[in-house]
Amino acid sequence: MRPPYLLLPVLLSFGSRAAPVPADTLRPVSPDRLLSYTYANDLFFRTDYYFTQGMTLALVHPALARLPTRHLLPGGPRGSTQYHGLGLRYDGFTPLSIADPAVRVGDRPYAAYLYASFFRVGNRSARYQRLTTALDVGFIGPAAGGKQVQTALHRLTGGEEPRGWDHQIRNAPVLGYCAAYEKQLLAVPGRAELLGTAEASVGTLYTYAGTGVRLRVGQLNPYFANLGGAAPGPHAGLHRWQCYGQAALNGRLVGYDATLQGGLFNRSPYTLAAADVRRAVLRGTWGLALAHDGFSFAAAATWVSPEFAGGRTHRWGQLGLTQSF
Template sequence: MRLPILLLFLGFCGFTGHAAPAPADTLRPISPSRLLRYTYANDLFFRTDYYFTQGMTLTLVHPMLARLPVRPLLAAGPRGSMQQHGLTLRYDGFTPLRIQDAFIRVGDRPYAAYLYGSFFRVSNQPARHQRLTTALEIGFIGPAAGGKQLQTAIHRLTGNAEPRGWDYQIRNAPIIGYRVAFEKQLAANQHVDLLGNAEASLGTLYTYAGTGLRLRAGKLNPCFADLAVTSPGYSGKAHWQLYGEATLTGRLIGYDATLQGSPFTNRDPYTLHASDVGRAILRSSGGVVLAHGGLSFAATATWVSPEFAGGRSHRWGQLGMTVAF
């Protein structure tokens, strides 16, 4: 099941400038911008090895993705907004507090891993300093995501203790979800901007609603001018960027399959009861971004409040690279 999604994604990565044009839309023009982004997150950066233990994303933004048949399912912004279409392949893995225990740790976080593709549409409005993103997420949670094999291989390679409880992970089940996010500039000058955002997700993996703030400061391009990096040949933006970024977000949780298991099955060896799931979660992050032309590097640290009864707050780091082409 993982292979078709991966092949589909890699096929899109092969698109070039001489490919057939995307369908014309005079009311909502499609941006010619293209980028490829990779991120890797791991709590090893803070010398911990529990809860959210590692994750990876690979994202492609390309005008050809507007030809995907899922496009009509992705709500667009107002007329005149510039459209960007993309695909993200995402993997995340989760473990309890002690991975050396070869038994179920009752009251702790279950083992879980998922892999899904997110088809998204961004409606960017530079004049109004706002952006709407809609996404359709399709994939699976369970052993098929390879969480046991990936963490075991990494721990063997690094000489760390091997995880012994993955046989009790949440079982295979499909993921389908729909996410909507809106971002609006609240204040800005040449070197600082403050953004407000709201986001909601309805799906079998995560169901939640949240809102928050994002602050950027330093030498930076306007947030809604184009993509986060300068595409080749694009004028009107600085070629060098160096800025700090901080976010603060609150979420109300309706459902979390990494804690509760999939609503499609009841075969999981162990999950948390709904009453033990934290319903109000706070998340913050801070980082730095360095960009030149079509290349960008980012380093971010994230903190999240306890997600279930008796749980701890948690921190992890993330490294990312973006290439515009």
């Protein structure tokens, strides 16, 4: 099987040769093309437990509107500009101590997942609202390579070698559907924006519902003008340089979490009981972003409340790059 990360160059070449995308005069497809990458690790806060490392790679391209998954993803109300994308996501999780080769009863299980996300964004700038829907397909378990990724990184950096991955969540399919709605609540044009969000996910990996707020302050373009990566060159009414701080607070009601409870269709060596999973979880994020024309860089820190009985709060850092082309 071809490694998933090799699909993006294929899609880039596919976009240059593909036939015209399906026409929809009520929901036009944006010509914008973006490639983004994020890397997250709790090493930024000198810890090495719970959520320990994650990566995302995403492509937005008008040619992806030809994928059959578009029929499963609503595009929002009429007048919305459509963005179609494909993403890959990897995340890894460990207990408090990775030096213990035995099962740490009452602690977080070892777990890792890798999945592809087919997503569609319906952005209605005139109404300051956005609907994002996604279909996630992949797997959780040893096939995601969590043991190999963490072991290789620790050997490279001289860190302690993890010894408990043999007890990780077993291989199971990831199939999920999620949706997020964003709406502007308040704004000082070009200087500050307050956004409200609502989201929900149903699937074999995560099932939850949540809501929150997001604040952006600085020299910035309107959030709903595009996906944050307008093509290089001047654009009427938009700053070529952006520099701003942002902060978000979200609350979730958790129905199922496979990284704690294991897959739905098999048994793992060690999982947490449903009664031990915290059903209400808070997450806060704050950071800075710098952008010029079609390139942007963002650095952020995330804090999350305890996710299971006896668990701790946790923090990690994230770096992200986005390039329009």
